[in-house]
Amino acid sequence: MTAADLISRPIHTLENAMQQPLSVPPDLLRRQSLIVAGGSTLLALAGCGGGQEDLSQREPTELQPPRLDGGRSLTPGLRRRALDVGNERQSVLLSRQTPTWVYYTQDTTVVDDFRWYISPLHQGNTQVGAYSLGPIVQGEASWWTVSSDAITLSQNGAQITVRGNLDTDPSDSFYDIGRHLWLSDASIHRDRQLLQGDSVRAKWYFFQAPNGYWYIIPDPQYAPPTAPLVKRFAELNGKYNWVDVDGSGQVALFNWDQGSPILRFSPVTGYADANVGLRHNMDGQYGAQCVDLMHHYIDSALGIAYPHGFTGDAYSIFQNAPDSSTRESSIYGTVTFQKVINTPSAVPEPGDIIFWSSPDPGHVAIVIEADINRFQSLDQNWVNPPSPDGTPAARVEHNYHNVAGWLSPRW
Incomplete structure (x- = not known):
């Protein structure tokens, strides 16, 4: 050997x-x-x-x-x-x-x-x-x-x-x-x-x-x-x-x-395993939208009680997010969200919240694993096909086309 x-x-x-x-x-x-x-x-x-x-x-x-x-x-x-x-x-x-x-x-x-x-x-x-x-x-x-x-x-x-x-x-x-x-x-x-x-x-x-x-x-x-x-x-x-x-x-x-x-x-892999096939409607409107999954992840996996200050449609949330912002967490004490702009060399980490700029009004998902060419994420209202009432969360393979960037939670 x-x-x-x-x-x-x-x-x-x-x-x-x-x-x-x-x-x-x-x-x-x-x-x-x-x-x-x-x-x-x-x-x-x-x-x-x-x-x-x-x-x-x-x-x-x-x-x-x-x-x-x-x-x-x-x-x-x-x-x-x-x-x-x-x-x-x-x-x-x-x-x-x-x-x-x-x-x-x-x-x-x-x-x-x-x-x-x-x-x-x-x-x-x-x-x-x-x-x-x-x-x-x-x-x-x-x-x-x-x-x-x-x-x-x-x-x-x-x-x-x-x-x-x-x-x-x-x-x-x-x-x-x-x-x-x-x-x-x-x-x-x-x-x-x-x-x-x-x-x-x-x-x-x-x-x-x-x-x-x-x-x-x-x-x-x-x-x-x-x-x-x-x-x-x-x-x-x-x-x-x-x-x-x-x-x-x-x-x-x-x-x-x-x-x-x-x-x-x-905790992203455990969160994904537990939520595939489920619908979350955090604001009680328009069914299970992609933004609802983001809110549910921040609330249940990161311990930041909803509502937590990220408001609007998917792409507008990313556009309006500061470079760094901190929230109180019941699990980690505090969590700081760092804004990362997508570049050809940037790679998100598991657990990052990733945003698309189009189709309007954008899309948001939770990164499960990634490399420089592709990533897998947990997406709600993305497959089977997207619906006004929302479709369940699913694991989806993506490339970086139309990805604007991501919010990376740190503690």
């Missing part, structure tokens, strides 16, 4: 591939024995370069690596809560998340050497550290420092470039940023050798939800965007475990702001 094979395999098989390297190779198991035998911080450890290693220079204390759900430590200001399906979905899927770590593998064709690493996404310097996943010790995940300045990230954090010659570092010592202690073991050189000189894509991102737990989600280029595939970083019987979060009906949306990712989950 090659690294390319792992990237191209269907996502439902990737979890097994992700599990495989999380079992610590035999030579690295000596580190766990060392940790147990050594107790707390190991002092003045000898490196293979000769003499005593200077362990006074600590790793940055502001780094908060991903922790297991059974871990003892929490990021300051967060309080861990008991989990059930409902409150976990609310904490993870109904909040805007900020991924802080990128999770990736080295470029290798040898399955036995397949390892996983993390690097921080929010660092001011151009190079960031690389940390490899170690064993679980007393309920804590180990993250070994391979190098504190090994990685250069692309502007959107998705491309990872590793400098060469990491193995010229002769030290056996490394700092475990997961357990906050220094250790020493010659097998740290193996991690340096495996990773040095690589250029790889991001595979997953870690984020810490408001409930205090850590979660992981694949990069949009690594997994279909219609499947959020959110997993909780967990422990089971002393081994790493990846607990599925019910992401049904949601679409993961990534937006990048100067290298910092913003993650949201749109």
